[in-house]
Each structure stands twice: as C-alpha cells, then as structure tokens.
Amino acid sequence: MTTATATLDVKLAEEVRDALASGRPVVALESTIIAHGLPYPDNIQTAKALEDRVRNGGAVPATIAVLDGIAKAGLSTEELDVIAQPAANIAKLSRRDLAFALSQKRHGATTVAATMIIAEAAGIEIFATGGIGGVHRGAETNFDISADLPELARTNVAVICAGPKAILDIGLTMEYLETYGVPVIGYRCDSMPAFYSARSAHPIEMRLDDAEAIARLCWQKWHAGLDGGVLVANPIPPAFDIPYHEMAVVIEDALAKAQDAGISGKALTPFLLAEISNLTHGESLSANKALVENNVSLATEIACHLAELKQARSKP
Numbered sequence: 001m002t003t004a005t006a007t008l009d010v011k012l013a014e015e016v017r018d019a020l021a022s023g024r025p026v027v028a029l030e031s032t033i034i035a036h037g038l039p040y041p042d043n044i045q046t047a048k049a050l051e052d053r054v055r056n057g058g059a060v061p062a063t064i065a066v067l068d069g070i071a072k073a074g075l076s077t078e079e080l081d082v083i084a085q086p087a088a089n090i091a092k093l094s095r096r097d098l099a100f101a102l103s104q105k106r107h108g109a110t111t112v113a114a115t116m117i118i119a120e121a122a123g124i125e126i127f128a129t130g131g132i133g134g135v136h137r138g139a140e141t142n143f144d145i146s147a148d149l150p151e152l153a154r155t156n157v158a159v160i161c162a163g164p165k166a167i168l169d170i171g172l173t174m175e176y177l178e179t180y181g182v183p184v185i186g187y188r189c190d191s192m193p194a195f196y197s198a199r200s201a202h203p204i205e206m207r208l209d210d211a212e213a214i215a216r217l218c219w220q221k222w223h224a225g226l227d228g229g230v231l232v233a234n235p236i237p238p239a240f241d242i243p244y245h246e247m248a249v250v251i252e253d254a255l256a257k258a259q260d261a262g263i264s265g266k267a268l269t270p271f272l273l274a275e276i277s278n279l280t281h282g283e284s285l286s287a288n289k290a291l292v293e294n295n296v297s298l299a300t301e302i303a304c305h306l307a308e309l310k311q312a313r314s315k316p
Contacts, residue, residue, distance in 0.1 A: 008098075008121040013074025016062045020123050023311055025059035025303035028073070028119040028127040028157070033292065034063075034083045035090040035109035036270050037130065038285070044084035046289055048077075050128075050296050057300030059307075062124055064115045066093060069105030073122040083109055094147045112159060113151035116229065120155050125218065125306065127157050128299035130292045131195040132231070133269075134164040134173030137255070144264075145176070152229040153180035158218050160232040160299040162291040163193035163200070166247055167255065167272045170194060170202050177231060183221065185214060187234045187298060196287045197244040198235035211301035218302070219309050234298050240290040242283065250279045 012020070019026050029050055034043045047063065054061035062073040065083055072079070083090055093101055093108035095117060101108040110118060112132050119127050133146025146168075152159065164173045170192055177184055184192070186204035194200040208214050218230050235241075254275040258264075263271045277285045 008071060008118065010071045010073050010118055010122040012122060013062070013072070013076070015060050016074035016122070016124075019060040023307055023314075025300070025307040026062050026124045026126070027054045027059050027296065027299050027303050028115055028122075028124045029054070029061055029063040029296070030112060030115040030127070030129050031063055031065035031075075031083050031109040032092060032111050032115075033130055034080065035088070036092055037273065038288070040084055040086045042285070042289070044080060046292070047080050047084065050292065053293060053296050054300050057297060057304070059300045059303045062119070062122070064110050064118045066098070066101045066106065066108040066110065066114075068107065069102050071098075071102065071118045071121070073118060073124065082107065095151060096147065112148040112161075113146075116151050116155045116157045116159065119157050125157055125222075126160070126299050126303040128160045128292070128296040130161065130288060130295065131163055131165040132159060132161050132173075134168040134170070135176055136268075137167070137169045139169065139172060142264075149173070149176050149182075150180070152177065152182045152231055154227065155229055156222050156227055158214070158230040158232060158299075158302065160187075160234055160295045160302065162195050162236050162295060163233050164195065165269065165273075166195040166197065166276075167251055167269065170200050174202055180228070181226075182228060182231055183217070184231045184233060185217065187214070187232055189233065189235050193233050193235040194244050194247070195291065196236060196240075196242040196247050196284055198238065198241045200244055204233060211298060212305040215302050215305035215309055218306060219313070232298070232302070234291075234295050236287060236291040237294050240287040242280070242287060247276075250276055250284075253279055 136144035
C-alpha cells in the first residue's frame with residue numbers, strides 16, 4: 001500500500017501501516033548504518049537486532065530505504081539483506097539524492113536527513129540513529145556542513161542520537177542548531193555526548209531525565225505549530241565509553257590519513273569510521289553498536305509515551 005503525501009509517496013510495510021492506522025507507536029530506523037556504517041555480517045545482524053529491540057519495547061520498527069526507486073518504511077528480511085550486501089553498490093542518499101534515486105529506480109540507503117524526510121511523509125515522528133552529521137572541522141574554509149542539520153530545522157521528526165559523529169566540530173554544530181531553532185535535549189546529561197564519548201566540553205542547556213518528558217516536549221512543540229525536529233542526545237552506555245581526550249588523538253590521526261589520501265565529501269565519513277575502528281583495534285565498532293542499541297531503546301520508550309499522549313489528547 002502506498003501512502004500519498006503532498007511531496008512524497010512512501011510504501012509502508014503492512015505492520016507499519018497497521019500500527020500508524022491504529023495510533024500505535026512506530027520507530028524509524030535508518031539504513032545507512034546497514035549499507036555504509038558497519039561491515040558485513042555485523043550490519044545485517046545489527047539491523048535485525050535493532051528491529052527486535054523496538055518490538056520488544058512495545059513499538060513497531062520501520063527501517064527506511066529506497067529500493068528500485070520506491071521509498072519504503074519497513075523492510076522485509078529479504079530487503080534488509082539487499083541493503084546489507086557489500087557488493088550491492090547501494091547509494092548513500094541525503095535530501096539532494098532522493099529525486100535522482102526515485103526517478104532512476106535505484107537502490108539507496110538513507111542518511112539521517114533522508115530518513116527524516118521519508119519518516120515524516122509516512123507519519124512517523126520518532127527516529128533512532130547512531131550519530132548525526134554536523135559541521136565538519138575546517139568548515140570556515142571548506143563549507144562542509146551536513147544536510148542533517150537543515151533537515152532538523154525543517155522536518156517534524158525527533159532524532160535520538162549519541163550526539164554528532166566524533167569527527168565533527170561539536171561546538172559549531174551546536175551553534176548551527178541553536179541558530180535554526182532546533183531544541184537539543186540532553187537525556188540525563190548536561191554536556192553534548194561525542195558519539196564514542198559520553199561527555200564533551202560543550203554544555204547542553206535543556207536536560208530531561210525521562211522518556212515521558214521528552215514525549216511531552218515533542219507533542220507540545222508540534223501542537224504549537226513550531227515546525228522542525230527535536231534532537232535528543234543520549235550518551236553512550238558507560239561500559240562502552242571511550243574518554244573524549246583519548247578519542248581526540250585517534251580522530252586526528254584518522255583525519256590526517258584522509259587528508260593525505262585526498263578523501264573528502266561523502267567518502268570521508270565511511271573512511272574515517274573504518275580508520276578509527278582500525279586504530280582502536282575494533283573498540284570503536286563495539287561502541288558504535290552499543291550506542292545505537294541504546295538510542296533505539298530510548299526512542300522506543302519515547303514513541304510509546306507519545307502514542308499514549310496523543311490518544312489521551314484525542315479523547316473528548
């Protein structure tokens with residue numbers, strides 16, 4: 001079944017369609033982590049584990065991707081396998097790439113920005129990811145700013161993450177979000193998490209310590225007509241925390257190697273994540289999976305509370 005919107009048609013999996021129709025909670029999941037974020041077979045195992053985690057928490061998972069030019073919310077096991085295969089040549093889709101992939105009937109894995117677009121079109125308000133894109137180091141000269149940030153400013157989806165990816169300029173990323181009116185909520189934390197690290201030197205002004213309070217904030221924001229997303233920063237679990245000062249050395253080494261190799265643009269983040277995994281002897285890979293699982297658990301709680309709140313508000 002295809003749900004038509006003013007801008008985008010999204011094909012919903014049956015369980016997603018039924019959940020949305022009945023007001024039950026749904027959590028969007030991105031597909032870039034499957035195609036480009038983790039190696040095979042870790043990627044497919046993680047994708048299935050994340051969906052199971054959503055279901056076990058009382059919500060319905062909707063992994064989002066573009067397959068044969070069709071935007072989909074909710075993938076079958078076979079479709080997840082297509083996205084996960086290392087030889088599948090799956091495109092990495094952000095906002096600018098969607099029209100090309102749709103018109104040329106391509107396969108594509110969705111980044112934070114593209115996942116938000118498709119989730120909003122499908123009627124899904126809560127989205128769990130690993131880390132968001134942001135302002136890259138050196139942006140004052142190279143103007144490298146992720147499309148995730150303007151998407152957060154315009155699209156009515158709450159994104160639960162472990163902060164900006166550690167390779168980014170966290171301070172400038174937070175300045176951008178403030179300028180464009182995106183609420184940044186620290187979940188049980190007072191500083192912006194730095195992906196692999198639970199803390200950074202950058203304070204967060206708005207802290208909430210339970211999922212129900214976050215759901216209330218999201219409902220109030222959108223009910224008041226304050227368009228745009230909400231960013232929920234959820235620190236990596238303590239057992240997997242890599243101190244910020246330790247990661248800073250690793251990241252500088254990885255950035256230097258990328259510069260020497262002339263790697264930039266879309267290829268930069270996958271290269272850096274792979275290089276960081278090598279430099280940390282796989283510790284960062286374990287941390288990556290742990291933080292995504294943690295974010296999915298929180299997103300599921302928020303989605304369940306938001307669904308309850310909307311049902312209560314709809315009663316006469």
